Amino acid sequence: MRFSFVSKEVGNGLRRNFTMTVALIVSVAVSLSLVGAALLMSAQVDRMKGYWYDKIEVSIFLCGNTSVAFTCTGAVTAEQRTNIETVLGSLESVQEIFYESSADAYAQFKEQFAGSAILANISPDALPESFRVKLDNPENFEKVAGALQSVQGVESIQDQRQLLDRFFQILKGLQSFALAIALAMLFVTVLLVMNTVRVAAFARRRETSIMRSVGASNMSIRLPFILEAAVAAIIGSTLATAGILASKYWLIDAKLAPNLTFIPFVTWSEVLAIVPMLYLVGVGTTVLAASITLRRYLKG
Amino acid sequence: MINFDNVSKQYKNSNTPALDGINLSIEQGDFVFLVGQSGSGKSSLLRLLLKEEKPTSGTVTVDGINVAKLPNRKVPAFRRTMGIVFQDFRLLPGKTVFDNVAFGMEVIGKSKKEIQQRIPAILELVGLEEKAHRLPSELSGGEQQRVALARAFVNKPKLLLADEPTGNLDPSTSVGIMKLLDRINRTGTTIVMATHDVAIVDQMRKRIVQMENGKIIRDQERGMYGHTGQ
Ligand SMILES: Nc1ncnc2c1ncn2[C@@H]1O[C@H](COP(=O)(O)OP(=O)(O)OP(=O)(O)O)[C@@H](O)[C@H]1O
Ligand SMILES: [Mg+2]
Numbered sequence: 115m116r117f118s119f120v121s122k123e124v125g126n127g128l129r130r131n132f133t134m135t136v137a138l139i140v141s142v143a144v145s146l147s148l149v150g151a152a153l154l155m156s157a158q159v160d161r162m163k164g165y166w167y168d169k170i171e172v173s174i175f176l177c178g179n180t181s182v183a184f185t186c187t188g189a190v191t192a193e194q195r196t197n198i199e200t201v202l203g204s205l206e207s208v209q210e211i212f213y214e215s216s217a218d219a220y221a222q223f224k225e226q227f228a229g230s231a232i233l234a235n236i237s238p239d240a241l242p243e244s245f246r247v248k249l250d251n252p253e254n255f256e257k258v259a260g261a262l263q264s265v266q267g268v269e270s271i272q273d274q275r276q277l278l279d280r281f282f283q284i285l286k287g288l289q290s291f292a293l294a295i296a297l298a299m300l301f302v303t304v305l306l307v308m309n310t311v312r313v314a315a316f317a318r319r320r321e322t323s324i325m326r327s328v329g330a331s332n333m334s335i336r337l338p339f340i341l342e343a344a345v346a347a348i349i350g351s352t353l354a355t356a357g358i359l360a361s362k363y364w365l366i367d368a369k370l371a372p373n374l375t376f377i378p379f380v381t382w383s384e385v386l387a388i389v390p391m392l393y394l395v396g397v398g399t400t401v402l403a404a405s406i407t408l409r410r411y412l413k414g
Numbered sequence: 415m416i417n418f419d420n421v422s423k424q425y426k427n428s429n430t431p432a433l434d435g436i437n438l439s440i441e442q443g444d445f446v447f448l449v450g451q452s453g454s455g456k457s458s459l460l461r462l463l464l465k466e467e468k469p470t471s472g473t474v475t476v477d478g479i480n481v482a483k484l485p486n487r488k489v490p491a492f493r494r495t496m497g498i499v500f501q502d503f504r505l506l507p508g509k510t511v512f513d514n515v516a517f518g519m520e521v522i523g524k525s526k527k528e529i530q531q532r533i534p535a536i537l538e539l540v541g542l543e544e545k546a547h548r549l550p551s552e553l554s555g556g557e558q559q560r561v562a563l564a565r566a567f568v569n570k571p572k573l574l575l576a577d578e579p580t581g582n583l584d585p586s587t588s589v590g591i592m593k594l595l596d597r598i599n600r601t602g603t604t605i606v607m608a609t610h611d612v613a614i615v616d617q618m619r620k621r622i623v624q625m626e627n628g629k630i631i632r633d634q635e636r637g638m639y640g641h642t643g644q
Contacts, residue, residue: 118526126508324504327464328565329494330521332487 123338124345127314134310135346138400141306142350143357145299146396150358150388152292157384159285165378166278170252173272174198174245174262178216181242181269190243194267202247205261207254212246219243242269300399307403310346311339315411322412336408343404344397351396355389415573415604416440416463421472423458423628432458434628436472440606442572445599447615448608449639450625456608459625460575463606464498465489476573494522496573497566497603501581503558505550511537511561512546518565532568540564540594556587560594567598574598576607580614588614615639 128135176195177186202211214222219241227233249258255273262268315322325335362385371379416439423433433455440446448456461467462474465481474481477495484492505514512533519529537543540560550558559579566574576595580588592614599605609615615622615638622637623630 320504321506324506324517325521326490327493327498327504328518328521328569329490329492329496331490334521334523 120334120338120341124341127318127338127342128345130317131310131314131342134313135342138303138306138310138343138346139350139353141299141303142347142396142400143353145296145303146351146354146392147357148292148296148299149395150354150392151361152289152296153388153391154358154361154380154385155285155289155292157380157388159282159289161378161380161384162285163278163282167252167275170249170274170278172247172249172255172258172274174202174247175242175269175272176244177267177269178239178242183269185264185266185268187266190267194265198245198262198265198267201261201265202245202258205258207249207251207257208247209250210248214244214246216241216243300395304399304403307343307400308407311343311404311407312411314339314342315408332412336405336412339408339412340401340404343400347397347400348393351393354392354396358385358388358392415442415444415477416606417473417475418459418462419473419475421462421469421474423455423462423467424470431470431628433462433469436628436630438623438630438633440604442604443599443602445596445605445618445620446607447618447620447622447637448606448625449610449615449622450631452610454625455628456625457577458628460577460606460608463573463575464493464496494569495571496575497569497571499559499562499566499574499576499579501578503550503555503562503582505558505561505565507550510547510549511542511553514550514561515564515568518568522569524569536564536568539567539597541590554587556583556590559583559587559591563591563594563598567603570601571603573604573606576605578609578611579607580609580611585613589617592618612639 176190176198177183177188179189181189199211199213202208216238220236220238223236223241224233247258249255252273252275255275259271259273262271322335362380362382366379370377418436418438421433421436422431424431436459448459450456458467462469462481463476465484468482476492479492481492506517509517515533515536516529519532524532533546534543537546540563542557542560542564545553545557550561553561559582563579566576574595579595580591583591588611595605595607596618619636619638622632622634622639624632624634
């Protein structure tokens, strides 16, 4: 099979089947955009996880005057405080320990809620003093909690990770939803490819039967159909890629990142890593669907 | 070259066999007319040679190859050793005469250079060198059949199968096609041609294999259509 001959046949085929080709390109573009969006979301979640889990702390709140926990007998004493710090220091997974006094906590609080009415109702005493502990791995929270649970002077232990986990669970739900729609669209694309190829094979049955009778191999009879589908898939994948890159440039970089400075967004290299996947999925699915259809409709 | 050994063919949705115990041997360079009434099994016999169908029993060998046992992937290469001509020409309507003949070379991977060299000669052989750039719809039936013959012969096959190649042509045009087939035969190509055309068969005086209800009822060298024996 010579290249010029094949490319001529492919061009003819695509033009003859113009509306179907357009439908196929659009379908590939839409489904791959969704696949791309799902992949982008997953990269985004990974990035946020990496960033925030790194900053996660465990807070060990110490007893105040009004505490009712069984480990509290009035406000924490200096002795208890030293003891707690020693226990923390002896734990393997603890990397850093910061002490935050009630006054520090109040100062922080004031900064965060500046100008809010809540401020008037809160006195420095109402905010408990605490140890902020950084773990080598957030998974080790249970160990730390176990070691400190019944130590005198500890009122409560709070894991920030729980809050984040809930947030990430919601994101994961959204991500699965996007992926499910993407898969449904891919399925529609597969059906469309099958139908397009079947119509094309039917329209050209005369040609293919002549090719067969002059001894063309199955491969060279099927190749133009497969290449036609592949060309449509490449165009569709390119559109989807353009959409993904555009959303990085105009949505994430231009709109979201400047306004949501506390969220780390996916980088260009992470976005670009998605591109080959899109082409692979787009062209792979299409070529596979086309080949299977041809096996059935162009028997040798 | 071709050998049928007790070959029968029973189509699935039919209750009488299309071919019934066929024994037939054709040598390299032979010219054989396959005659008989409609439905007697001529096309079926040709289809077995192409491996378009498989025999229900018996063996068909072409050039020492047991056709039924030929693996599917080898069928294309096998078909390239033969040329095929049909009653309805089977030309590609969107392609010129030149391109239709070139198609037969392109699909088997011949280079542009080979194609450019070979086609003028073959078009001259069939007398269409002047009409190389016409479309099939701009040709008469006889001219179209000559294009089909050019395509079948362009790769110099050892065997040429023709199923009623003159079926749609008037007598004088048919004579032109037969002259062409005779010339091709003289180059050493074996020709098996199924036909109803009494005039042609009688005129050519070639071997005649006559079929009836799937059986061979006559096999005669230099025969005439209507006459049994000399
Ligand atoms: N695909 C098929 N399925 C079932 N029966 C078939 C099929 N092809 C042919 N037949 C039957 O086999 C018998 C022989 O058919 P065949 O086409 O070989 O005849 P033929 O001699 O070529 O006739 P004609 O001169 O009309 O072309 C006929 O009875 C026909 O109905
Ligand atoms: Mg017939």
